[in-house]
Amino acid sequence: MPGVVKGPRTLYDKVFQDHIVNERDDGTILLYIDRHLVHEVTSPQAFEGLRNANRQVRRPDCTLVTTDHNVPTSSRKNFKSAATFIEEDDSRLQCTTLEDNVKEFNLTYFGMGDKRQGIVHIIGPEQGFTLPGTTVVCGDSHTSTHGAFGSLAFGIGTSEVEHVLATQTLITQRSKNMRVQVDGQLAPGVSSKDIVLYVIGQIGTAGGTGSVIEFCGSAIRSLSMEARMSICNMSIEGGARAGMIAPDQITFDYLKGKPLAPKVDSAEWKKAVAYWSSLKTDEGAKFDHDIFIDAKDIAPTVSWGTSPQDVVPINGVVPGPDDFQDENRKKACIRALEYMGLTAGTPMEDVVLDKVFIGSCTNARIEDLRTAAGIVKGKKVASNIKRAMVVPGSGLVKQRAESEGLDQIFIDAGFEWREAGCSMCLGMNPDILSPKERCASTSNRNFEGRQGAQGRTHLMSPAMAAACALAGKLADVRKLDGYQQVTGKAPREVSAEPEVAAPESDADLEEIMDLDETSQGNTVSSGAPTTSTGMPKFTQLKGLAAPLDRSNVDTDAIIPKQFLKTIKRSGLSSALFNDWRYNEDKSENPDFVLNQKPFRDAKILVVQGPNFGCGSSREHAPWALLDFGILCIIAPSFGDIFFNNCFKNGMLPIRIGDEAVLKKIFDEASTGSDIEVDLVNQEIKKADGTVLSKFDVEEFRKHCLVNGLDDIGLTMQMDDKIVKFERRRTEETPWLDGSGFLKRDRKGPVKVEAAPVPKTNRGEEKTEPLEW
Ligand SMILES: CC(C)[C@H](C(=O)O)[C@@H](O)C(=O)O
Ligand code: SF4
Numbered sequence: 001m002p003g004v005v006k007g008p009r010t011l012y013d014k015v016f017q018d019h020i021v022n023e024r025d026d027g028t029i030l031l032y033i034d035r036h037l038v039h040e041v042t043s044p045q046a047f048e049g050l051r052n053a054n055r056q057v058r059r060p061d062c063t064l065v066t067t068d069h070n071v072p073t074s075s076r077k078n079f080k081s082a083a084t085f086i087e088e089d090d091s092r093l094q095c096t097t098l099e100d101n102v103k104e105f106n107l108t109y110f111g112m113g114d115k116r117q118g119i120v121h122i123i124g125p126e127q128g129f130t131l132p133g134t135t136v137v138c139g140d141s142h143t144s145t146h147g148a149f150g151s152l153a154f155g156i157g158t159s160e161v162e163h164v165l166a167t168q169t170l171i172t173q174r175s176k177n178m179r180v181q182v183d184g185q186l187a188p189g190v191s192s193k194d195i196v197l198y199v200i201g202q203i204g205t206a207g208g209t210g211s212v213i214e215f216c217g218s219a220i221r222s223l224s225m226e227a228r229m230s231i232c233n234m235s236i237e238g239g240a241r242a243g244m245i246a247p248d249q250i251t252f253d254y255l256k257g258k259p260l261a262p263k264v265d266s267a268e269w270k271k272a273v274a275y276w277s278s279l280k281t282d283e284g285a286k287f288d289h290d291i292f293i294d295a296k297d298i299a300p301t302v303s304w305g306t307s308p309q310d311v312v313p314i315n316g317v318v319p320g321p322d323d324f325q326d327e328n329r330k331k332a333c334i335r336a337l338e339y340m341g342l343t344a345g346t347p348m349e350d351v352v353l354d355k356v357f358i359g360s361c362t363n364a365r366i367e368d369l370r371t372a373a374g375i376v377k378g379k380k381v382a383s384n385i386k387r388a389m390v391v392p393g394s395g396l397v398k399q400r401a402e403s404e405g406l407d408q409i410f411i412d413a414g415f416e417w418r419e420a421g422c423s424m425c426l427g428m429n430p431d432i433l434s435p436k437e438r439c440a441s442t443s444n445r446n447f448e449g450r451q452g453a454q455g456r457t458h459l460m461s462p463a464m465a466a467a468c469a470l471a472g473k474l475a476d477v478r479k480l481d482g483y484q485q486v487t488g489k490a491p492r493e494v495s496a497e498p499e500v501a502a503p504e505s506d507a508d509l510e511e512i513m514d515l516d517e518t519s520q521g522n523t524v525s526s527g528a529p530t531t532s533t534g535m536p537k538f539t540q541l542k543g544l545a546a547p548l549d550r551s552n553v554d555t556d557a558i559i560p561k562q563f564l565k566t567i568k569r570s571g572l573s574s575a576l577f578n579d580w581r582y583n584e585d586k587s588e589n590p591d592f593v594l595n596q597k598p599f600r601d602a603k604i605l606v607v608q609g610p611n612f613g614c615g616s617s618r619e620h621a622p623w624a625l626l627d628f629g630i631l632c633i634i635a636p637s638f639g640d641i642f643f644n645n646c647f648k649n650g651m652l653p654i655r656i657g658d659e660a661v662l663k664k665i666f667d668e669a670s671t672g673s674d675i676e677v678d679l680v681n682q683e684i685k686k687a688d689g690t691v692l693s694k695f696d697v698e699e700f701r702k703h704c705l706v707n708g709l710d711d712i713g714l715t716m717q718m719d720d721k722i723v724k725f726e727r728r729r730t731e732e733t734p735w736l737d738g739s740g741f742l743k744r745d746r747k748g749p750v751k752v753e754a755a756p757v758p759k760t761n762r763g764e765e766k767t768e769p770l771e772w
Pocket of ligand 2: 068118140293360362426443
């Protein structure tokens with residue numbers, strides 16, 4: 001694990017260091033969190049945990065809540081309340097539970113009746129809630145978006161959401177530093193989405209694992225804030241913990257006039273800009289990994305497979321297994337071609353589409369909509385396209401687009417103009433693909449089943465999606481007349497006036513601020529368990545180990561979206577690996593390992609391919625594994641958030657990097673013999689006691705697992721240190737205490753007394769002391 005940095009520091013080192021409340025000798029750090037965004041999918045169990053332990057939200061003034069994943073994007077003309085508007089029972093319950101929680105815990109909430117409602121990663125920047133140099137978290141993997149402001153922003157699981165709500169801190173470790181430098185001029189037709197797809201194609205979906213990526217270079221500096229957000233948004237698809245871009249004049253100009261940013265030209269603004277300007281990587285700072293990219297090598301890029309690393313230039317062809325050296329990638333390619341219904345060697349431009357989706361937290365900002373509208377203006381969507389949708393990222397983006405007449409351009413061309421939400425990015429709402437439908441999408445994930453069971457997703461930029469809609473197949477935007485006017489802005493000089501969308505005028509904001517902040521009342525009470533479930537001690541585990549020969553197993557595959565609409569942690573076992581475990585007629589797929597005789601009772605999963613649990617932050621993935629009976633996963637590498645989430649649930653993920661050793665364990669597991677995982681001695685053994693491998697585990701995590709400790713209770717014992725940190729924060733960066741509408745009706749930060757006796761998640765009193 002990287003240690004404290006002496007000498008020149010990176011942007012990440014600086015922001016991280018500025019938020020350390022406490023550091024243990026083993027590198028476990030208590031990190032202060034400035035900004036917490038909350039949505040309906042990953043919060044119900046967290047609020048329930050607070051309620052069960054009689055805890056409050058420590059900083060309502062630093063917490064902003066909205067609803068996005070479940071909301072229908074149909075017209076809200078007759079909207080009265082989420083309770084009456086949302087037809088689907090589980091979706092409605094998740095949204096109304098959120099509304100109950102925001103009322104109970106006194107939080108600021110943009111509900112469906114509020115113009116500021118939208119995708120959580122669109123509304124944070126839009127409101128100036130996201131500011132340079134802050135730590136930003138959300139129970140959502142695309143929190144990385146906010147790193148475009150030079151903040152350290154990352155996704156967390158639901159247990160960590162609860163931890164932040166209760167303590168405004170997180171227990172974490174330092175990440176490695178990775179630099180992706182993109183220099184030169186982007187060619188016309190090439191956008192920031194193409195940059196990030198290209199980068200992921202180069203580094204792979206595990207390329208950034210364990211790292212925070214700093215994006216820099218002249219091509220990045222020339223981008224607007226919205227374009228930068230699209231890049232940082234997808235750093236998670238490159239496996240990184242977060243993506244960051246150093247703040248500059250473009251950032252400051254974007255923030256001017258935003259409701260929650262310091263007032264322009266006030267003393268606070270000047271102080272803030274002086275601090276923000278210091279947030280740059282020092283000359284000579286060390287990066288653990290360095291990637292250099294020449295912007296002119298990037299063409300409009302599209303995905304062909306089921307992982308965001310499966311990309312080619314639009315004028316390329318569908319690759320085949322022979323194009324890959326690595327065995328895991330060869331196997332994954334065969335699977336992906338079959339799933340996507342593609343044949344190696346087919347020109348990408350020959351691939352015929354069914355649907356087009358312009359939306360998501362990657363590309364549903366005003367600039368994205370302007371670009372797409374510029375392409376389709378005066379033209380028509382091809383007749384073979386069954387449905388083309390534009391879904392603005394927030395109510396304010398929608399309002400702005402309508403004031404510019406973009407809605408009419410889209411409607412005239414044959415697009416549907418929708419209300420704000422996540423929509424078809426993952427289809428937790430009514431917007432989904434039917435089986436085998438092929439979609440051009442501006443979203444960020446092309447995993448199996450992501451946009452609908454058996455749906456086929458091709459990722460691309462808004463300009464490209466617009467061009468595809470017109471062509472009815474994958475198309476090269478550069479072949480359309482006049483595309484340069486819309487997409488081919490020459491990169492700006494760094495010092496030039498930024499071409500960012502003008503901030504909302506004060507008059508607009510006044511009107512917006514007068515809107516009712518809390519959504520309409522509802523009467524559905526939470527159905528979450530009233531007692532917490534608890535975390536048994538983990539010392540030794542002996543049992544069957546199921547061998548799984550797959551790489552890049554994403555959390556969408558571990559538990560698909562339709563099962564996330566629960567407000568409980570339990571009962572998810574039947575949903576585990578749903579699309580692999582069951583056939584279309586719901587019968588069991590006999591080829592899937594967990595359906596095979598001995599492995600139905602597996603307690604351990606041994607995964608042969610890398611990057612297990614990549615993608616979404618959904619803690620439902622470890623909950624489903626746990627509910628099935630699997631307490632330990634052995635794999636070459638893991639997605640960072642999933643890895644973390646396991647520990648929070650008393651589960652042990654073990655990294656075995658040595659291929660030969662892993663093969664030995666895999667082969668032993670395949671025989672159906674028991675395997676023993678001895679956490680105390682950090683050994684994996686055969687049933688007869690022969691040691692197959694030693695393994696590493698961080699000391700603090702081991703301590704918590706072995707003793708079944710609840711880290712919220714532990715952290716609350718550190719209240720004096722948190723209070724001291726907050727005092728300093730108020731003095732040095734006063735703009736971070738609640739301001740604007742977040743201050744309304746609040747008399748300063750809420751003070752929470754430290755719990756006298758720490759309790760476990762299950763409410764048992766703990767006796768095990770821990771030295772911080
Ligand atoms: C629901 C949420 C946990 C998830 C995420 O973490 O990314 C979702 O936003 C997604 O895009 O899959
Ligand atoms: S990735 Fe999609 S589902 Fe996830 S937050 Fe963004 S828009 Fe919503």
